[in-house]
Amino acid sequence: MTVKRLSVEYNKVNERGTFSPGDIISGRVVVVTSKETKVQVFLVRAKGKAEVTWHEQEAQAPVVHNKKIYFCFEHIILQDRNKGDGSEIIGPGRNVYPFSFKIPNKDMPSSYEGKWGKITYTLRAQLTQSIWLVHKTKTEFPFLTKSEFPFASKSEIIIIGLKEQQCVTRISFCGPGKITMKVISEKMGVKQGEATGVSVEVLNNSPCAVTPRFYLREKQTFAAQSKRAVYTNDILLGTGDFVPAETSRTITKVLSVPPQTTPTFFNCCMMKLEHSLKVTLHVPLARDPEIKLPLVVLLGSPKPHQQKAKRWRCVSLSRHPIERIWSSKCTLYLLK
Known part of the structure; x- marks a missing residue:
């Protein structure tokens, strides 16, 4: 295992540490390797989504599920396209790759986690060495709606x-x-x-x-x-x-x-x-x-x-x- 650590970090834009529609979220993906490592694809993704899931009965037989994606952006850092020019090689030691995304300027709900549903905004990095060896990391960033009255609309x-x-x-x-x-x-x-x-x-x-x-x-x-x-x-x-x-x-x-x-x-x-x-x-x-x-x-x-980060590994x-x-x-x- 040549990849020792994979993490994704972002820069705060205000004292509260929250992001809103129209803001630019920038940061870096950090990879620590023990030696030169060849990758198939290395990317970072920003996503906002709402998801609900609950069981109709206590026996947990039928599951009710729904999901809505507010935005999903992807930036490819490295990719193996058989060029042989070394662009798909990560050097040994600590490597830092910056990224930047602009959050869409539209009405979206704030981050929230309830009993059977949650609204999350995340940054994910994925480094694929082979079909059997995939490294992933994820961190959530707090999102705050720009709506002055998120509890009110003409129809509700x-x-x-x-x-x-x-x-x-x-x-x-x-x-x-x-x-x-x-x-x-x-x-x-x-x-x-x-x-x-x-x-x-x-x-x-x-x-x-x-x-x-x-x-x-x-x-x-x-x-x-x-x-x-x-x-x-x-x-x-x-x-x-x-x-x-x-x-x-x-x-x-x-x-x-x-x-x-x-x-x-x-x-x-x-x-x-x-x-x-x-x-x-x-x-x-x-x-x-x-x-x-x-x-x-x-x-x-x-x-x-x-800020809290979640990390896991696929094998x-x-x-x-x-x-x-x-x-x-x-x-x-x-x-x-």
């Missing part, structure tokens, strides 16, 4: 007033009494790591003490082959003071969206990510009443991306026609 969602207040009231019954819960959120749009105020008015006319809990609900939707799969995940943001039986109380909390939360997006035809603020009242020995308010997580100022179903969510000053229509 209409949002009026991300900074407007929202209010929802629900009445639930617990044994012989009833519980009225009114939730007021400060605004619908919240940046990563940003805090927002939430107020819960509880009128507890039941014989049980209740406790409000606040969650950030993440809803991932995947589409392939005219089918749809949905995965939800609740993140506990905080717990309020308990409300004794036959009393009323107003609980106010300041909730912070975790800075690592992926921003809401709809600009991928195969998957989308939605968020909501979920408030529940924990009732002993009964089903917890809950209220969900729409929440849009906006891009904040995340920490700089840490419930949800169908919602229309979901209508009311707020005190605005209405949100989600058309699936």
